[in-house]
Amino acid sequence: MNPAKLAAFVVTALAPLALSATAFAQEFEKVTGKVADEVPAGPFVGIAYGFIWIAILGYVLFVARGIARVRGDVADLRRKLDSAGKR
Amino acid sequence: MRALGAGFVAATVVAAVGFLFVPGMILSAPLEPVMGFVQKIFYFHVPCATMLFLSTFACAAGSIAYLFKGSERGDWIAAASGELGVLFGACVLVSGPLWGRKAWGVYWQWDARLTSSLLLFLILIGYMLARRYGGPAGKKLSAALALFAAVDVPLVYKSVDIWRTVHPQTTVVPKLDPKMRPAFWTSFLLMTIVWGILLALRYRLEAARSEASTLALEIEDHLEARS
Numbered sequence: 001m002n003p004a005k006l007a008a009f010v011v012t013a014l015a016p017l018a019l020s021a022t023a024f025a026q027e028f029e030k031v032t033g034k035v036a037d038e039v040p041a042g043p044f045v046g047i048a049y050g051f052i053w054i055a056i057l058g059y060v061l062f063v064a065r066g067i068a069r070v071r072g073d074v075a076d077l078r079r080k081l082d083s084a085g086k087r
Numbered sequence: 088m089r090a091l092g093a094g095f096v097a098a099t100v101v102a103a104v105g106f107l108f109v110p111g112m113i114l115s116a117p118l119e120p121v122m123g124f125v126q127k128i129f130y131f132h133v134p135c136a137t138m139l140f141l142s143t144f145a146c147a148a149g150s151i152a153y154l155f156k157g158s159e160r161g162d163w164i165a166a167a168s169g170e171l172g173v174l175f176g177a178c179v180l181v182s183g184p185l186w187g188r189k190a191w192g193v194y195w196q197w198d199a200r201l202t203s204s205l206l207l208f209l210i211l212i213g214y215m216l217a218r219r220y221g222g223p224a225g226k227k228l229s230a231a232l233a234l235f236a237a238v239d240v241p242l243v244y245k246s247v248d249i250w251r252t253v254h255p256q257t258t259v260v261p262k263l264d265p266k267m268r269p270a271f272w273t274s275f276l277l278m279t280i281v282w283g284i285l286l287a288l289r290y291r292l293e294a295a296r297s298e299a300s301t302l303a304l305e306i307e308d309h310l311e312a313r314s
Binding site for chain 2: 042044048051055056059060063064067070073078080081084
């Protein structure tokens, strides 16, 4: 048998096997037992809620510090203005 | 705290109590059959989105008062609410994708609601940057940006009804299960109170800054007059 004929014979013989293998790979597999949830929701809810409250709390602290600093500046400026007025 | 007034103190106490109380209400609300536990994000994602809209409208209203009437208080309100818009926008853009990862399988989809929300957030960031680094014309430039942000709000809200999107539609809240409503509306009320407290705080900061700059100018004038 020449090599070309041999190759054609092998391909023809393997083709149905390859097709059935593909079909097997595409079949849905039945799950036995409890189905595991791949993406648990708890951490997502926790992160979302935590982020919101940390962001709000952080913002409150940021603004409160800003107010304290600017009020300190205002008090300093008032003192400077008073002393400048007295001279 | 005393200087901020009794109403402010009462609101802060209510918010602190709500902060402890609302998570229990959300956890005891019934589970949504399709999405399950991740649907709990809805109870604070939607109030945050509403506060984003409210902040944007307040920013635009203050900006209009500043642009057309020269109102300094309007400018303070605009500055305060613009910053709150960025804060609540960040909360929306973090909590939403966390929901999406579980509900849709991906953190982000370039659909109409998500993209227009991101655009609104970026306009508000632009507002803050223009205000801070825009030089002498920064206030007016940012006020004009606030008007564009306000125009984007109805687009964000109606986007889910106009275009096909993966995001839940605007009918979700009116059609909410009666057993889910107490947790949702309590959370909504709490977020509104928190928004009011933050606005009052930030407004006071802006007022104090204005007082400081007025005093600095007075000192400068005084020194110039003497020399």
